[in-house]
Amino acid sequence: MLLIDCPFCGPRNESEFSFGGPALTPRPSDPAAVSDADWVDWLTVPPNPMGLVEERWWHARGCGSWLTICRHTVTHEITEVRLGR
Numbered sequence: 157m158l159l160i161d162c163p164f165c166g167p168r169n170e171s172e173f174s175f176g177g178p179a180l181t182p183r184p185s186d187p188a189a190v191s192d193a194d195w196v197d198w199l200t201v202p203p204n205p206m207g208l209v210e211e212r213w214w215h216a217r218g219c220g221s222w223l224t225i226c227r228h229t230v231t232h233e234i235t236e237v238r239l240g241r
C-alpha cells in the first residue's frame with residue numbers, strides 16, 4: 157500500500173487516488189516514420205523499469221488534484237510528489 161503525500165491534504169492512502177499512467181512517455185516526434193507495431197507499443201505498453209518511474213495520480217477522493225510522483229518500482233519508495241506534470 158502506498159502512502160502518497162498530497163501537497164494539499166498531507167499523507168493519504170493510495171485508495172484515495174486513481175492511477176493516471178506514466179507521466180513522461182514522449183510521443184514519437186515524427187508520427188509518419190513510426191511503424192504500426194511501434195504505435196501499438198507506445199499506446200499500450202507502459203514503461204516498467206526496475207528503478208524510478210514518474211507516474212500521474214489523481215486525488216479523486218480528496219482534493220481532486222493531479223499529482224506526479226516519482227516512485228521506485230522495486231521498493232515503492234516515493235521520492236518526490238509535485239502538482240501537475
Ligand SMILES: [Zn+2]
Nearest residue numbers: 162165218219
Ligand atoms: Zn489532495
